Amino acid sequence: MTPVEGRLRTRAVRLGPRSLAALCLVSAVGVAGFGWPLFADPTSQVAAHAQDAPWLFAGLLVLLVAVVTATISESGLGPKAVAMLGVLAATGAALRPIGAGTAGIEPMFFLMVLSGRVLGPGFGFVLGSVTMFSSALLTGGVGPWLPFQMLAMGWFTMGAGLLPGPDQLRGRGELALLAAYGFCAAFAYGTVMNLAGWPFMGALASNVAFDAHADVTANLARFLAYCLATSLGWDLGRAVVTVVLTLALGAPLLKALRRATRRAAFETPVTFEPR
Numbered sequence: 001m002t003p004v005e006g007r008l009r010t011r012a013v014r015l016g017p018r019s020l021a022a023l024c025l026v027s028a029v030g031v032a033g034f035g036w037p038l039f040a041d042p043t044s045q046v047a048a049h050a051q052d053a054p055w056l057f058a059g060l061l062v063l064l065v066a067v068v069t070a071t072i073s074e075s076g077l078g079p080k081a082v083a084m085l086g087v088l089a090a091t092g093a094a095l096r097p098i099g100a101g102t103a104g105i106e107p108m109f110f111l112m113v114l115s116g117r118v119l120g121p122g123f124g125f126v127l128g129s130v131t132m133f134s135s136a137l138l139t140g141g142v143g144p145w146l147p148f149q150m151l152a153m154g155w156f157t158m159g160a161g162l163l164p165g166p167d168q169l170r171g172r173g174e175l176a177l178l179a180a181y182g183f184c185a186a187f188a189y190g191t192v193m194n195l196a197g198w199p200f201m202g203a204l205a206s207n208v209a210f211d212a213h214a215d216v217t218a219n220l221a222r223f224l225a226y227c228l229a230t231s232l233g234w235d236l237g238r239a240v241v242t243v244v245l246t247l248a249l250g251a252p253l254l255k256a257l258r259r260a261t262r263r264a265a266f267e268t269p270v271t272f273e274p275r
Helices: 003-008 017-039 053-074 079-099 108-139 146-161 172-201 216-230 232-264
Strands: none
Touching: 017 146, 017 172, 017 216, 079 108, 108 146, 108 172, 108 232, 146 172, 172 216, 172 232, 216 232
16 A cells, blocks of 8 residues: 555545535535525515524524535444544534633634544534534533534535645645635634624614615625624634644644544444454
8 A cells, every 4th residue: 555545545534426415505505594695685585584584594504414414424434433523523612612702712723624634524524513513512602603603614624624735735835724724714714604693683783784675785895894893803813823723733733633543544344353
């Protein structure tokens, strides 16, 4: 076996046709769930039910995230990968409350980036979703926003697994790539989560709130003002912390994750010898 072949076999979950189809479906619905305020026609029934639509999408996303997770699991999430998933999800869930409420200090994001990079996009999506769900239970953050958080974190972690050069790029170049991705993705995560909560504002902040009767341009301007006024500092803090931790701890943690996946030999079936 060549070194490259050995590295290729460390993926915990390989996405098959069914997994890809399920992931594309949930992502398409997720894009609609996040972005409908910017694209809904002011005269449409969706705009007429602006306060109800987020709840509808939240309920639908719960089912779809469950479906895609089950589909990916069925396609190759064996007992060894489940054990790895449990350890990483528990670690990420424990890291999240450390900086909760403090200028975007969220160390769990850098762990998601590194884990997605090593273990691939399929494992990354499941890990991101499960970690966010677990951390919500720990912090009491369960609400209509949770399905959106699960999907957004699934995308965030999956994206790290889709970065180029997973089996060739190493060293400082890889750390720089992961740090840059983490910085951009931290802002993207905050932006899409703003979209999820923005329609709930109603008349609480009339100058930046979603207006179901306004056109796309006006609502886009309102949304940008909302992001600048409410979450820019938090997103910047999250991005900077992700970059700093990736550069400082990324090399040893990547090495440890790769060693663990090689030793686990995820694609080797578990067998029990008779007594």
